Amino acid sequence: MRIALYGRGFGPDYDGLVIEVLRVLKNAGTEIVVYSGFLNDIKRCFSEDIEYHAFNSYEQLKGRADVLLSFGGDGTMLDSVEFVRDTGIPVLGINMGRLGFLSSVSANETLDAVNMILNGNYEVEKRSLLELVGEDERFKGINYALNELSVMRKDGSSLIVIQVFVDDKLLNTYWADGLILATPTGSTAYSLSAGGPIVAPNNDSFLITPISAHNLSVRPVVISDKSVVKIKVDGRCDAYDLSLDSRTKLVNKTLELQIKKADFSFNMVKLPGRDFFEAIRKKLLWGNDVRN
Secondary structure, three states: OEEEEEEOOOOHHHHHHHHHHHHHHHHOOOEEEEEHHHHHHHHHHOOOOOOOEEEOOHHHHOOOOOEEEEEEOHHHHHHHHHHHOOOOOOEEEEEOOOOOOOOOEEHHHHHHHHHHHHOOOOEEEEEOOEEEOOOOOOOOOOOEEOOEEEEEOOOOOOOEEEEEEEOOEEEEEEEEOEEEEEOOHHHHOHHHHOOOOOOOOOOOEEEEEEEOOOOOOOOOEEEEOOOOEEEEEEOOOOEEEEEEOOEEEEEEOOOOEEEEEOOOOEEEEEOOOOOHHHHHHHHOOHHHOOOO
16 A cells, blocks of 8 residues: 655654554555655664655656545645645545544544554545635646635725626625635635634535625525636725635736636545544534533
């Protein structure tokens, strides 16, 4: 089996865990492939008898891994989209952070999770992505988002006017600080903070969630992910912030955005005995209601 390791900003606190993971992978005869940026953080954890290869791009990873282990938080998982893209490589998120909806395996569960993967005891859960059509240059070809696409007013500028069209039909004109177009996966991220609903990941839908709308009657809307969404920004601003997950660019307000569901999915490793609703109860502390 071929396992890729990915992470970022990794300190020495988890050296022991990484050493144990490497030992398990070596004993199983696994081919190890490590992201070069992550390798700089964990090189000290490799003993001389552990062989590995490095990758630094999507092209170098493609066809060289069966599963990717993402060490970090949800942001690290989102960053892994750049390297996985349409390869179909399933990703397991190992949570070294706090909340972690995507990175569902805690540090103390890691070794059990790795052994399950090595034994083939896991499923693959497909998550939809957004694709920003025709924007290869601005985002260097990584014009996809696992969580959301958002448009936001620049710091200190007045609110922006956002026209949203669904399949060329006007949905609404929003006077707001911004707007979020989210996938079901992203429904527990920025959209949730802005008052959007939680949507189970197997739903075929997009969420349109305004940010601090000037009209209090405006509410989030759920639409089919088969729809094509167009966004036009106007107002006193000359530019606005456009984000795909954690990647943000300043764009001129004359740019009309067109977004659709990507033609491929992001594959997540799903371990036995875990489900989305359990994660929601745990992460949002719903089970802490004393009446339960």
